[in-house]
Amino acid sequence: MPGVSADSADPAAPVVPPAAILVVALALLDDRGRVCLQQRPYDKQHGGLWEFPGGKVEPGEHPEAALRREIDEELGVVVAQDDLSPCGFAASPGLVILLYACRRWRGEVACLEGESLGWFDPAAVPQLAMPPLDYPLAAQLQNLLATGAI
Numbered sequence: 515m516p517g518v519s520a521d522s523a524d525p526a527a528p529v530v531p532p533a534a535i536l537v538v539a540l541a542l543l544d545d546r547g548r549v550c551l552q553q554r555p556y557d558k559q560h561g562g563l564w565e566f567p568g569g570k571v572e573p574g575e576h577p578e579a580a581l582r583r584e585i586d587e588e589l590g591v592v593v594a595q596d597d598l599s600p601c602g603f604a605a606s607p608g609l610v611i612l613l614y615a616c617r618r619w620r621g622e623v624a625c626l627e628g629e630s631l632g633w634f635d636p637a638a639v640p641q642l643a644m645p646p647l648d649y650p651l652a653a654q655l656q657n658l659l660a661t662g663a664i
């Protein structure tokens with residue numbers, strides 16, 4: 515089809531913008547079963563709303579590598595690839611969010627980029643003010659926790 519080739523081997527091929535921004539996010543769970551959420555910086559889109567820590571996947575980056583990078587940048591902790599469990603996803607036009615869960619990390623959780631951090635009972639998360647896609651993500655997290663799958 516003219517004009518939409520995504521053949522990366524052809525340097526003359528037009529750059530095709532991604533159909534959606536891919537975002538990865540983490541439900542970090544402590545030994546009391548609480549989940550860590552952060553408040554988005556006030557100067558960003560959805561400023562002040564609560565979210566699962568994470569961020570955008572860079573071009574060429576594996577989503578799980580992106581998540582480990584974002585968690586180091588935002589919370590100052592290291593999560594191991596093997597400790598990440600796929601937990602759910604949510605999508606809107608132009609945005610796809612992959613949610614993972616993790617119960618182990620190395621280091622002390624700190625609020626490095628958000629306005630504040632909180633540890634919440636997963637059942638209480640839907641009562642928080644969050645971006646729209648976080649409500650279905652929180653529901654998927656609760657379902658998996660209820661079944662003992664994560």
Ligand SMILES: Nc1nc2c([nH]c(=O)n2[C@H]2C[C@H](O)[C@@H](COP(=O)(O)OP(=O)(O)OP(=O)(O)O)O2)c(=O)[nH]1
Pocket residue numbers: 537538539558559560564565566567568569570571584611645646647648
């Ligand atoms: N991290 C995260 N982003 C979310 C959630 N829910 C939700 O709608 N988003 C949206 C908000 C933004 O449009 C996008 C993530 O962007 P971001 O600003 O956090 O990404 P980033 O950390 O890579 O930041 P930047 O370098 O682009 O400034 O996904 C969530 O639970 N966690």
